[in-house]
Amino acid sequence: MSELPPRRSLKRWLVTTNHKDVGVMYLVTAMFFLLLGGIFALVFRAHLWEAGGTGLLSGSEFNQSVTSHGLIMVFWFLSPFATGFANYVVPLQIGADDLAFPRLNALSYWFYLFSGILFMLAFFQGGSFGGGWTMYAPLNVPTYTLAMEATAGSNMTIIALMMFVMSITFGTVNFMTTIHRMRAEGLGLWNMPLFTWSWLLTVWMMLFAFAALLAALLLLSIDRVFLTQYFATDQGSSLLWGHLFWFFGHPEVYIVFFPALGLMFETFQTFTGRRLVGRKWVIIAMVLVAVQSFLVWMHHMFLTTINLEIKTLYMATTIGISLPFDLMVFALIYTMVKGRVRFTTPFLFSLGALVLFILGGITGVFLGAVVLDYEFRGTYWVVAHFHYVMVSGVTALVGGLYYWWPKITGKMYHEFAGKVHFAAYFIGFNLLYFPMFLTWETPRRVFHYQAGDLIWHQLATVGAYFFGFSFLIMFGNFAWSLLYGPKAPDNPWKFSRTAEWAIPSPPPLDNWPGRPTYRSGKLEFVDDSAETATDGGEADDPAVATDGGTTVDDTETDDDDDPIIMTDGGTVINDEVTDKVTDQPVATDGGAVTDATIDADSADEAATTHEEAHIDHASIWPFMLGLSTFIMFAGLSGMTDVIIELFSTEMTNHLGQEAVSDQASVGRIADSGSIRPNYIAAFLGGLGLLLVSLFKLGTEDFTGPTMNIAERWPFEGIDTTKFGVWVFLASDVIVFGAAIGAYIFMRLWSGWETFHTIPSAAWPGLLNTYILLTSSFTVILALVMAERSNKKGVLATLGATIVLGLGFLGIKSWEWAEKFSHGDYWFSGIEYSMYYVTTGLHALHVIMGLLIGIFMLYRVYTIDAYLGDNRHLEYFGLYWHFVDIVWVILFPLFYLM
Amino acid sequence: MPENPQTGATGDDTHEEAISDAHTEYVIMSSIRTYTVVYILLMVLATAKVGFHGLGLGNTAFIGIILVLATVKILLIAGYFQHLIEEPRSITYMMLTSLFMVLLLVAAAGYSIQGA
Structure with a gap:
């Protein structure tokens, strides 16, 4: 078993990789950021008590407060809050022991936490970013305007956000792999619980959307630190940011809302005692929304100079996306009608969320119409609309906290206090946000408004404080629960249907008393060793439908008071919803059935066998990786001054004396000679620690969960880690695609034919093409040599790959040096920025590949690694070939066209 | 049946292992041949890009040709080097x-x- 320290030990929380621990850490950290974001809101709402501001905040402080509130709530609270639930619940709902990559999961959390610390640190580094949570160009770059100022703090905000997005990327790869590769036997996709369904679609959307944001933030960070020109020109920069940001930004609405929606489906089923009406259609509707979410982003750009044809098209797609939502809303309403509602606290919050979402959705349709949007854009109408949508999601998630609180803590909360909380929350919410519809002509992000709107703003401010106060009730309730609350049973909700309620509250470290399986149509725990002895160990039962149609023997429901828990998929065991509370079996939802009663003896016996699987739950290296990246990025944020110092003469030649002197003056963080070396030391020290931590992580002996028998459609026939690598590459396709797309977009803007290309000759690019293609070939040969267990062969071919990679970098360095000698730098103009950044990003990938290659070479040399088992070499090869493919595109784009 | 004193395998076992080893070796050699052909093709296609560049074609035609060549190269790398055709x-x-x-x-x- 694991060597995980007890819960009361701080060390446990630093080293744990267990999904439940990580889930709790996500939830607690997200709640902290909810408070922080809430305090910012209360401060600027106080400032808005009078038209023109009360004087509580300066103009810059108001900008920073509004921006920080938006960024914290959207990024550091909402998504991580849902991620916390997903961490805790999704593996339980699908019957997995843990997430597919537990250390990556812990890494994801530590990147999240440290990115938040970096964000907060920004306030102490000359001021945080104040350009709004949408970070519109060109206000987001210091070279264009002094309004945003090139402080290390505002750089730090952007870099913190980039680190947060990296955390999301790790989580996405992990959840995609887990849900697609580790579902218990018999748990087909149709049968998956609806929260897990919503989360699966969320991570699919995250995969594509957050990768686009990562690319945008990479470019923006480079603009801010190295003073490139992506978002600083009047040659399409503003539109470029708009496209990149909103390609992420609109799916983000659903990324935030889908987990809440999944929670509403779960709680509606549980507290109406009724399977969700039209369950399969609801799943199809969710899939449709996930697809459509990538087809509506330009409705956020109706006020820009994009052409009318595309505006009209996007108006149509925007109206179209409301249709699947209509189906989901009616499914929820009809489920209430068909069932018998129990107004518990989680249900009240879910119902409240539905009401708020309907209002938010209807008011959003106004913004989807081009002509109306011309009026509403940039006003409090938008503020009110998106708060009704986003905070309705929060409402459902708060309901989720009450719903899963007994499972997570093992304690019941106070029901009446929960209902009081809901009442205060709902009143406070509407008092805060509804007046914003009435004062819709107020421009957002400023504290000046018409005198006639005073009453609405003051009402909103009162509502804000009331709304904030309601959370104190919740925290009080939970504190009471932890101290004095009655012990929670395994399943406190009579008609809950999912597997997490079939095990103790809180669940044991390894979750299950045996291998979970749904092959009989209900959840059972199998002792594989016993099964092997009796029937040969082949667990597959061809008669079991895995995608919906599971057959259930309804006689099983008659014997006891424990509920038969189904995770749905359309199976009905008894389609009468009973009126008697004591009657447990209710046909609601979900495909597979969880029988919450497990024979204790067989469970213990099975547990013994199950424990033999032994998976690890502790590693310090994810924490160290997070810490070292944090230190490195903190140092990076102060590098703007270093760049200015080093290249001031060259910048003067290109930008003009005035611009450079402005840069130097706003880089006031460097006014004391001791600060700048600190940033450099932090950057280099963090980088060093990062490399050491990566090495230690790579050499650590760590056993993750494996599932020999699992439902994996449509991703069976590939090993789990390799699938994870492919998911990562799918994400990287978007990152590179967005960077390359930025080049194409800016070139189209300038005129394709007249665009000034940078490389003076094609031959260095061709030579590098030959080198990379050859290195791809040597990687493949290394794979073959490993298969033959030919150590010398592996060393020679892998070594050749590294030499070729270094050769590639050598030629690239020569090319750049040659350009520099002619006075052509990355800040010399947008075309130069794009050349250096895009090829530089590719070179960075080559460097990362080389580090992995050198590590593998060391492992082959020292411990004969990978001989006879070349899987890890293949994973490396997948990455290296991808880098090769990117060059296949970059070479003609930059050198030949 | 004679038994191998080193491994305990019978002669039949040894024979089967030999066949299996030979088969594995055949598969490996055949895959090396495939990889080599793909590598040569990739080098030729890369050179062809520059070759077409030197022909002074119209911009649209040249972009079209480059797109086709790049697509073929990507398919070859993804399909064979990344084994996508086998996944x-x-x-x-x-x-x-x-x-x-x-x-x-x-x-x-x-x-x-x-x-x-």
């Missing part, structure tokens, strides 16, 4: 979806500024 088709679909997203972003954004 479940769903992996290919996932990567195509990712590629589609990029094309969607670039095409729609590019179109949005035409005639604006």
Whole structure:
């Protein structure tokens, strides 16, 4: 078993990789950021008590407060809050022991936490970013305007956000792999619980959307630190940011809302005692929304100079996306009608969320119409609309906290206090946000408004404080629960249907008393060793439908008071919803059935066998990786001054004396000679620690969960880690695609034919093409040599790959040096920025590949690694070939066209 | 049946292992041949790009040719070096979806500024 320290030990929380621990850490950290974001809101709402501001905040402080509130709530609270639930619940709902990559999961959390610390640190580094949570160009770059100022703090905000997005990327790869590769036997996709369904679609959307944001933030960070020109020109920069940001930004609405929606489906089923009406259609509707979410982003750009044809098209797609939502809303309403509602606290919050979402959705349709949007854009109408949508999601998630609180803590909360909380929350919410519809002509992000709107703003401010106060009730309730609350049973909700309620509250470290399986149509725990002895160990039962149609023997429901828990998929065991509370079996939802009663003896016996699987739950290296990246990025944020110092003469030649002197003056963080070396030391020290931590992580002996028998459609026939690598590459396709797309977009803007290309000759690019293609070939040969267990062969071919990679970098360095000698730098103009950044990003990938290659070479040399088992070499090869493919595109784009 | 004193295997076992080893070796050699052919093709296609560049074709024609050559190269690398042809088709679909997203972003954004 694991060597995980007890819960009361701080060390446990630093080293744990267990999904439940990580889930709790996500939830607690997200709640902290909810408070922080809430305090910012209360401060600027106080400032808005009078038209023109009360004087509580300066103009810059108001900008920073509004921006920080938006960024914290959207990024550091909402998504991580849902991620916390997903961490805790999704593996339980699908019957997995843990997430597919537990250390990556812990890494994801530590990147999240440290990115938040970096964000907060920004306030102490000359001021945080104040350009709004949408970070519109060109206000987001210091070279264009002094309004945003090139402080290390505002750089730090952007870099913190980039680190947060990296955390999301790790989580996405992990959840995609887990849900697609580790579902218990018999748990087909149709049968998956609806929260897990919503989360699966969320991570699919995250995969594509957050990768686009990562690319945008990479470019923006480079603009801010190295003073490139992506978002600083009047040659399409503003539109470029708009496209990149909103390609992420609109799916983000659903990324935030889908987990809440999944929670509403779960709680509606549980507290109406009724399977969700039209369950399969609801799943199809969710899939449709996930697809459509990538087809509506330009409705956020109706006020820009994009052409009318595309505006009209996007108006149509925007109206179209409301249709699947209509189906989901009616499914929820009809489920209430068909069932018998129990107004518990989680249900009240879910119902409240539905009401708020309907209002938010209807008011959003106004913004989807081009002509109306011309009026509403940039006003409090938008503020009110998106708060009704986003905070309705929060409402459902708060309901989720009450719903899963007994499972997570093992304690019941106070029901009446929960209902009081809901009442205060709902009143406070509407008092805060509804007046914003009435004062819709107020421009957002400023504290000046018409005198006639005073009453609405003051009402909103009162509502804000009331709304904030309601959370104190919740925290009080939970504190009471932890101290004095009655012990929670395994399943406190009579008609809950999912597997997490079939095990103790809180669940044991390894979750299950045996291998979970749904092959009989209900959840059972199998002792594989016993099964092997009796029937040969082949667990597959061809008669079991895995995608919906599971057959259930309804006689099983008659014997006891424990509920038969189904995770749905359309199976009905008894389609009468009973009126008697004591009657447990209710046909609601979900495909597979969880029988919450497990024979204790067989469970213990099975547990013994199950424990033999032994998976690890502790590693310090994810924490160290997070810490070292944090230190490195903190140092990076102060590098703007270093760049200015080093290249001031060259910048003067290109930008003009005035611009450079402005840069130097706003880089006031460097006014004391001791600060700048600190940033450099932090950057280099963090980088060093990062490399050491990566090495230690790579050499650590760590056993993750494996599932020999699992439902994996449509991703069976590939090993789990390799699938994870492919998911990562799918994400990287978007990152590179967005960077390359930025080049194409800016070139189209300038005129394709007249665009000034940078490389003076094609031959260095061709030579590098030959080198990379050859290195791809040597990687493949290394794979073959490993298969033959030919150590010398592996060393020679892998070594050749590294030499070729270094050769590639050598030629690239020569090319750049040659350009520099002619006075052509990355800040010399947008075309130069794009050349250096895009090829530089590719070179960075080559460097990362080389580090992995050198590590593998060391492992082959020292411990004969990978001989006879070349899987890890293949994973490396997948990455290296991808880098090769990117060059296949970059070479003609930059050198030949 | 004589038994191998080193391994305990019978003669039949040894014979089967020898056949199996030979088969594995055949598969490996055949894959090396495939990889080599793909590598040569990739080098030729890379050279062809520069060759067409030197012909002074019209911009549209040249871009079209480059797109075709690059697509063939990418398919060869992904299909054979990354073994995509041997993986479940769903992996290919996932990567195509990712590629589609990029094309969607670039095409729609590019179109949005035409005639604006």
